[in-house]
Amino acid sequence: MVKYREILRLHAQEVSQRGIASSCSTSRNTIREVLKRAQAKNLSWPLEATWTDHDLQELLFPEKHASSDFRKRPDCEAIHQELAKPGVNLALLWDEYCLTCRSQNEIPYSYRQFCRFYHAYARKTKATMRIKRKPGEILEVDWVGQTMTLNDHLTGEEMPVYIFVAALPCSQYAYVEGCLSMDASDWIAAHMRAFTFFGGTPRIIVPDNLKTGVTKASRYEPVIHASYQEMAEHYQTTVVPARVRHPKDKASAESTVGHISTWIIASLRNQTFFSLAELNEAIQEKRTAFNARPFQKKKGSMETAFREEEQFALRPLPTTKYELATWKKATVQYDYHIFIEEMYYSVPYDYVKHQVDVRVTSTIVEVFYHHFRIASHKKRTGPTGQVITIMDHMPADHKKYMTFDADYVLKWGNEAGPNSFTTVQRILSSYQVEKQALRACLGLIKLADTYSVERVEHACQRVLTYTPRPTLKSVQTVLKTGSDKQPLAMSKENESQSPTTNPYGFTRGPEYYGRKTK
Known part of the structure; x- marks a missing residue:
């Protein structure tokens, strides 16, 4: 708007047209035309106090207002x-x-x-300050406070959709997408898709102090969420949260959130979406248009600024994609197992009643104690309540019990000696049910623990001399009487001096009546 009142005031003070043009930042041709029209209308300083420049323009140049009627x-x-x-x-x-x-x-x-x-109806003012950033150094991320909605095509029920925003402060280039929740898995997955969109990773990520990103907020030593920190290490970047109640630490994200609320959320307010893919497709179209909007005070757009000034400075993406993991805490029970996602996984029995950290991915379950991995299992799927046990995690006694079968006792008998091995074989063959035979063999092994392996070997040898079907009881009797300690040759000599056994067991024989046999 031309300053008509100021022009007439300075002219009344006999200021030259060149001076008036310099003072009012208006061309001399305009000054000359205004003075000419004022003279024709008999207007001179002083003017009415209620007259404004708009009123003077309507009086001096009515043709300008005539064109606005169309x-x-x-x-x-x-x-x-x-x-x-x-x-x-x-x-x-x-x-x-x-x-x-x-x-x-x-x-x-x-x-x-x-x-x-x-x-003229309602006045509103804003003030902003711009901070220069190095290209590819910082990525500011945040959730938009305003949500969008999805409609169930059957029930019509509305479901909230949370909008994730990531912005590069140097070029103001932004990434936007919708998520069904604001939990850690969606938070990290949105970061991964943002890195793919930018084609690289920044050196620093600046989030807010939200629980999915920061476990414990602190100005000097914040504790980053374990999965979030692991993702940052995989992409060779660093998480530096903004200070509490200092949104200007991530001013670009806050500014982008405001623009996204306008150019995406508000512009789609009259559309209805029935799936997240459909909503994100519409968001992508609006995001592309938003990044391509030309700057007001310089050439180009946010997209061209990113391509020309910032993309080269981003770090390259890793060759392998980060596998999303969730971290949980569990306490090792007395049976040296932990309960994770409806399944039981074993850990070394030394950590019974200790609290451990568990890292769960789509394929593996890892258990850590004080940042040291103590167990690793392939993730089990299917019916709940399955027990996955590694033998090395069991105590020695439990391990023996789990491996106690026919092969185990045969191996023990072979190590104890040939007579023990034969005894074990014949005990196993003498029972119709293997479990009963294994119980008898277990008693034989316990005798070895009580008396010694050598004495059990000698006892088995003695028992085999007078019966082809040895039993646990017969071996136990030999050990109790100490017969295994007598030389086997002396025993045979005593047996040769003993009366000849009558083949007819039901007759007394001549010895009964005192007859001497030759």
Whole structure:
């Protein structure tokens, strides 16, 4: 707007037209035309105090206002009502106003005039400060406070969709997507897709102090969520959370959140979506248009600035994609197992009643104690309640019990001696049920623990001399009487001196009646 009042005031003080043009930042031709029109209208300083530059323009240059009659005047009351909605601003409303005018073959006002009409109804001011950043150094991430919705195509129930935003401060290039939750898995997965979108990783990630990213907030030593820290290490970047109640530490993300609320969430407010893929497809279209919007005070857009100034500075993506993992805590029970995702996994029995950290992926379950891995299992799927046990995790006694079978006792008998081995074989063959035979063999092994392996070997040898079917009881009797300690040759000599056994067991024989046999 030309400063008509100031021009007439300076002219009344006999200031030259060159001086007036310099003071009012207006060309001398305009100064000359204003003075000429004022003289024709008999206008001179001083003027009425209520007259404004707009009133003087209407009086001196009525043709400028005549041309505006062909333009559609914006509805300021409707604008004020729309601005009360989250994420809506004048730029978006002017863009919609222009589309409406063109569809009705009407001429819209410029954005500047559009704002003037509204500010006559309600004035609003903002102040911002811009901070320069090094290219590829920082990525600022955040959740948008405003959510979008999905509609169930059967019930019509609305489900909230949370919007993730990641912005590079140097170029203001942004990534946006919708997630069904704000838990750690969706938070980390959104980061991974953002890295893929940018084609590289920054040196520093600046999140807010949300629970999915920061376990314990601190100005100097914040504790990062284990899965989030592991993901950052995989992509060779660092997580440096913003200070508590200092949103300016990630000003670019906060600014982008505001723009996204307008250009994506608010612009899609009248559309209905029935799936997350459909919603993210619409978000992608709006995101592409948002990044391609030209700058107001310099050439190019956020996309061209990213391609030309920042993409080269990002670190390359790793060759393998990060496998999303969740961390949990568990206490080792007395049976040296932990209960994770409805399954039981074993750990070394030394850690009974200790609390351990468990890392769970889609394929593996790892157990850590004080950052040292103590067990690893392949993740089991299927019916719940399955028990996965590694033999090395069991105590020696439990391990013996688990491996106690026919092969075990035969191996023990072979190590004890040939007579013990034969005794074990014949005991196993003498029972119809193997479990009963194994119990008898276990008693034989316990005798070895009580008396010694050598004595059991000698006892088995003695028992085998007078019966082909040895039993645990016969071996036990020999050990109790100490017969195994007598030389086997002396025993045979005593047996040769003993009376000859009568083949007819039911007769007394001549010895009974005192007859001497030759």
